[in-house]
Amino acid sequence: MKKVRIALDAMGGDNAPFAPCRSLEFIRTDHEIEVYAVGDDAQMRKILAGRPVHGVTLIHCARSIQMGEKVNRRLLHDDETSMSRVLTMVKRGEVDCALSAGNTAGFVGLAITRLGLIEGVDRPAIAITLPTVTGGRMLLLDVGANVNAKPRQLLQYGLMGRCTARKILGISQPRVGLLNIGEEQEKGDDLRREAYQMLAAAHGATFVGNIEGQELLTGKADVVVTDGFTGNVVLKASEGVARSFRTLLRREILKNIRGRIGAFLLSRNFRDFARRIDYAEYGGGILLGVNGTVIVSHGRSSARAIHHAMLLGRKAVRERLLEELTLSLAQG
């Protein structure tokens, strides 16, 4: 099969360029990806230090966008940053997919200006997959592309989420829900009440109505739609709770000798478990609605997480997600 070509922003992320460069070492020939790592050549070479990397081309680019940098017109018009370069490569058809763990607002803004939006989409959304307690996966969107969402945009997220759940999660009839503060349809603020009606009309029987926070990971819905402010806070709070849970558990376990022996016996089970719930393992979100395949990784991504994000990009390309979205949104 033809290799999937990915342009990686080697300078994006809290741990960049270290984590993106080290992620290259995870690539095996059977992954069938070809990576173009865009960043400071000297820094990239120093980190790689002659280690063998398969199917990787380094592309020098001196400028990069900083994590906390404010997104303004100047930044969006600068073609010489690593973030802008990876998107331009997608635009020109030089690669199939762009990936960055850098400044999210910057990457989203640049993706809109460089690639444009697909027809029928007002604003893009970032969709991520999360594990459910039933052993499956679900899709949450938007987790931070657009913080002032309109009802009509939540409707579009539902349509895009449905395509994505089909293609990426392999669910033939995804059930769509609206993140809200109660079951009844009149619950929530003005945004939710209007979006509820629109989603119900568009999805018919596959709309499962409101999903409360505690139901997010129960598998009640395959696609959960929300505005980018709520989605971002909920995602990060969930990560925080999972992390505190681990910290507190460790502390409780190590407080007596019985606990220490138990923990020793359980060490392998704990490791498997921690991996299952670690969001970093899931790599990244897909930026839906722009006219190109774009993967947005978490700023705190490890090398392994970025590698997983590449495999997510490969999946999106192989499954022709963009074509499906374009077709589906044009139909309305």
Next chain:
Amino acid sequence: MKKVRIALDAMGGDNAPFAPCRSLEFIRTDHEIEVYAVGDDAQMRKILAGRPVHGVTLIHCARSIQMGEKVNRRLLHDDETSMSRVLTMVKRGEVDCALSAGNTAGFVGLAITRLGLIEGVDRPAIAITLPTVTGGRMLLLDVGANVNAKPRQLLQYGLMGRCTARKILGISQPRVGLLNIGEEQEKGDDLRREAYQMLAAAHGATFVGNIEGQELLTGKADVVVTDGFTGNVVLKASEGVARSFRTLLRREILKNIRGRIGAFLLSRNFRDFARRIDYAEYGGGILLGVNGTVIVSHGRSSARAIHHAMLLGRKAVRERLLEELTLSLAQG
């Protein structure tokens, strides 16, 4: 010391009247509370079945508000529901505190109409305490009283949260933060940007700025302010993650014999831990801003959780939280 008198809505909650009635059995004489349980006399007596309960008076009330019931004018004007009765008892000075685990929107609406608001407050907020990884506690508000909040109201939540952290958590100089999607002050939607300025001006050095979702339980802020929609979703999602975490952990542990032995050795540590992170153990939220002491319990509250909510009510009364809020908000 004088006993604290609490009016309990025995008909409110998913498990009512069972859970509220059974909560009465946890009351010991040294708790120094006197409870007036308002509800259907026959049902309450049947559940209690002659079990000894200290310092409890049953008050018959035939009508109650259902969990999913829509809050309308008729419901708010009905004086003969158990929920309305407990609030009227506070208003008349017959008790010091009202408590319900019933329909939250109904209880908040009734509390506003029956008790009125304290000066300087536009809308009340529900504040709950959560455990932090550093072993302390923090206060999150609003978790669902007001879903369409204005910047000025977030400012008021900050002031009320500060008083509450002083009185209930015993923190002399509480640090106040704003729940947001990034550290920088220009982050977030319009509501957050305006609220940020107001909170910074009001709290000076004790304002610690934006708190991201993953920092909620780290102890970085003692009081975290947000709108009722976001607060409710975040709280419930956190509960959901904690619950899925337990489910997945149990499944991983029991999958092999080594794990089973380890789990047996760890059983006591696990129990202590589960109790620490179980939100139900924390009992309830305080409805801040109304002119009376009102405790709002989680709809899914167990008998033990409702009992803990009573003790929270006692604390609020003993610490004269209402007087402190009234004084502090009048000063602005």
